[in-house]
Amino acid sequence: MHAIKPKDIKVFGEKTLGILQRHYKGLESKSKSVLPKVRPGDVAKRFSKTAPVRPVGFDTIVKDIEEKILPGVTGWQNPRFFALYPANTTVPAIAGDTLVTGLGAVGLQWEACPAGTELEVVVMEWLCDAMGITAPFTHESLKGGGLIQNTASDIIASVAICTRVAKHTQLGVTGPNRYYADSSKFVVYMSSDTHFSGAKAVRAAGMQIHYITPTSIDGNYGITADLLEAAIEEDIAKGLVPCMVELNYGTTNTCGYDDFEGIARRNLREKYNIWIHADCAYAGASLMLPERHHHSRLIQDACTSFNINGSKWLLCGFDTSFLWVRDRSLLLDVYAATSDYLPTAHPTMYAPEFKDWAIPLGRKFRSLRVWMVMNYFGLSGMRKALKASIKQGDYLRARVSSHPHLSHIVRTDLGLVCFKAVSPSTGDNVSEQLAAHLTSAGFLVYPSKLQHGTKEAFIRIATGGVNTKHADVVALWKAIKAALPTM
Numbered sequence: 262m263h264a265i266k267p268k269d270i271k272v273f274g275e276k277t278l279g280i281l282q283r284h285y286k287g288l289e290s291k292s293k294s295v296l297p298k299v300r301p302g303d304v305a306k307r308f309s310k311t312a313p314v315r316p317v318g319f320d321t322i323v324k325d326i327e328e329k330i331l332p333g334v335t336g337w338q339n340p341r342f343f344a345l346y347p348a349n350t351t352v353p354a355i356a357g358d359t360l361v362t363g364l365g366a367v368g369l370q371w372e373a374c375p376a377g378t379e380l381e382v383v384v385m386e387w388l389c390d391a392m393g394i395t396a397p398f399t400h401e402s403l404k405g406g407g408l409i410q411n412t413a414s415d416i417i418a419s420v421a422i423c424t425r426v427a428k429h430t431q432l433g434v435t436g437p438n439r440y441y442a443d444s445s446k447f448v449v450y451m452s453s454d455t456h457f458s459g460a461k462a463v464r465a466a467g468m469q470i471h472y473i474t475p476t477s478i479d480g481n482y483g484i485t486a487d488l489l490e491a492a493i494e495e496d497i498a499k500g501l502v503p504c505m506v507e508l509n510y511g512t513t514n515t516c517g518y519d520d521f522e523g524i525a526r527r528n529l530r531e532k533y534n535i536w537i538h539a540d541c542a543y544a545g546a547s548l549m550l551p552e553r554h555h556h557s558r559l560i561q562d563a564c565t566s567f568n569i570n571g572s573k574w575l576l577c578g579f580d581t582s583f584l585w586v587r588d589r590s591l592l593l594d595v596y597a598a599t600s601d602y603l604p605t606a607h608p609t610m611y612a613p614e615f616k617d618w619a620i621p622l623g624r625k626f627r628s629l630r631v632w633m634v635m636n637y638f639g640l641s642g643m644r645k646a647l648k649a650s651i652k653q654g655d656y657l658r659a660r661v662s663s664h665p666h667l668s669h670i671v672r673t674d675l676g677l678v679c680f681k682a683v684s685p686s687t688g689d690n691v692s693e694q695l696a697a698h699l700t701s702a703g704f705l706v707y708p709s710k711l712q713h714g715t716k717e718a719f720i721r722i723a724t725g726g727v728n729t730k731h732a733d734v735v736a737l738w739k740a741i742k743a744a745l746p747t748m
Contacts, residue, residue, distance in 0.1 A: 270363070276323050281355065284331060288339055288728060295336040295705040304333035336705070340728040343737065344707040346513075346543050346573045346677070347650075349727040353637035354578035357630030368624035370599075371612040379611045381409055381628035384635060388583060391640050392545075392569075393554035398561060398585045400610050407585040408615050409571075409627045413542040414458035416568040416584045417507065419619050421449065421466040423595050424505040424536040430594070431534055432502075440595070444468050447504035448496050452484045452519060453712050454512040456540065468504060471496060474713050480672025481515055482713070484508075486523030493533055506537045510560060510567070511544025514709055514721070515670070516677045518544070525562035536565045536591075542582070545569030547651075547675055549644055565591070574676070574725055576646060577634050581627055584619075592618045650676040650725030653734045657722060660738055666745055670717065676725035679709075681717055682741075684748045691748040692718040698744045704737055 287293040307329040337348045368377040382400050385407035389399050396402035410416050428447055429439040447468040451459050452475045463470050473492050475482040493503045506529075508519040521539070524530075530537045539560050541548070546569060548557045560567055564587070571581035586592060597617035608614055616622050635643070654676045661667045661680045670679045682695045696708040709721050724734060 273319060274359070276319060280323060280326055280331075283327070285338075285728075288336065291341075291703070293336060293339065294703060295339045295342050296700065297333045297335060299333050304330070338726065338728055339705070340726060340730060340733045341704045341737070342726050342729075343722045343724065344705045345721075346723045347725040347727070348572055348579050349574065349576050349646075349725070350578035351576045351634060351638075351727055353633040354576065354630055357633040358578065360633075361626045361629055364626060364629075366626050368615065368626060369622055370614050370616050374626065375612075377624070377626045377628060378613070378615060380626075380632055381615065382406075382611050382613065384628050384631045385409070385583065385585075387635060388569075389585075391643075392548040393551075393557040394548075394561065394585060397587050400613065403610060404589070405585065405587045406589050406613060407583055408613075408618050409631065410582050410584055410619060411580045412572075412582050413456075413540060413568050413570055414461070415619075416582055417458055417538065417540060418462040418465055419592075419596075420536075420538050420566055420584075421462040421468070421505065423591050424449070424538075425466050425468060426595050427536060427591050428502065428504045444504075446500070447502045449505040449507065450489060450492055450503070451507040452482075452509060452512065454482055454514055454517060455507055455509055456513045456542075459507045459540070463505075469501070475517065475519075478518065478520060481517035482512070482671065483517045483519040485520040486527050486529065489520075489524060490527070490529060493529075493535070503533050503535050506535060508537060508539045508563070510539050510541035510556070511675070513543070514712065515679050516544055516673050516675060517671065521556070521559040521563045525559050530563065530565060537563055539564045539567035541567050542570040543573050543677075544675055546571075546574035547647060549575070549640070550647060571631060574647060574650065575634075576638060576643060576727060577631050581631060589613070589618065596620060646725075646727065653724035653729065653731065654678050656731070656734055657724070657738060664742075664745075667741075670711065670719040676723060678722045678724070679719050680722075681719040682745060682748065685746055686748075690718055692720050694748055695741065695744055696720050698748075699737070699740055702740050702744075704740065706737075 336342055338350060366374040366377055368374045371378045386400055397404035400406040425444045425447060426439055429442045434442050444467050448471050449463045449468050450471050450473060453472040454475050460470055471492050473484045473488050475484050476488065489506065496503060510518055547553050566584065566586045568582055568584045571577035571583060572579040596619055615624060657678045661669060666683050666685050667680050670681050673679055681690055681692045683689060684691045693708045696706045699706040707721055708718055710716050710718050
């Protein structure tokens, strides 16, 4: 009953993929709404309060998925999903995840799944080549390198812990004490526009946060080298210990950039012996475009580590997040561990023992999914998707600029468009009302607010969904124009 029978894989696989096929046909026909029409508890009450004692037939399971579960799933892959940021999955990513689960390999260490470890090195080096990432951040350098983790939030928490230990080591704390020594005077610097996962990571690591109010940079918001250095000096004067900086290459709210050029030029990382990490979760994917490789160089010059999501804009599906470090020993010093029952290979370029680079011991074979995506689309196809998203953003930006009752709240240059709407009759800010109207009209659009300054409400529209066509963006624009006179 429990053993895997080859013939069952085909039968069950066809039925399962049939669910997805019907689901995506519904997306094409626009018959599925983006937001499910449910309230808290509606999905749960469709199920019994206890697990079935006897086996349930697979046909019944398929029926329940389509009738009870899918109606409660938000349409992240719906072509009219314009909220938050894209979370793109693709056919090779779907196939890759199927293989990952089917193979059931657990990447404890190199010997547990040699292909898992070595393919991860291969795809991380492919990404380095595609994004202009060079030594010491490459595996080839045998100094730094990269690995795949769950999400940007996981990465930032993992990095924050390492920064604390690294600072204790710098201060002369030796042996196990560097893991447990008091870090309550250690300070982490970040823009007040930084995603809240940064604060969660710092709290978990037991350090203080110094929020820096960003200033205008190229029409958006970011922190400058002057602001950062002033904050560091202020805390040193108070007897505090600067430990880490979290920079943003594309803030979540408005896709603003911190001043990587100024921070790199002043070499603040070495001047203050401070770990600088860059969260490039969304915008970092754009580094795959050769015309943005100069940004990649600035990030590398400024930083100790940085992360990019493969699940937002790189077609790899959730969960996929890439971390690169300048010096892998900073990770190994915290996470390296083994036991007699776990054989360990001598670390080489292709056997870096990723269990020693992060908290998890067991690791999914995510590199297989990433490898399949990069092979299927090639760099040309991945770059084409990025450019198509930016073109959709440009289309909306141009129309917002020419409309008398809309105005850009910040300047953006990728797939995110941020603007406020004012009522033609009263002149009041009606961004929140317009966003609600658009969502009721079949799109998913969220309003937001600036975190500083005027703190005005505005609308965030994130293009770049893998299923979003130009016609969907045109339809959204028509809905915006039609709604404004009624506001």
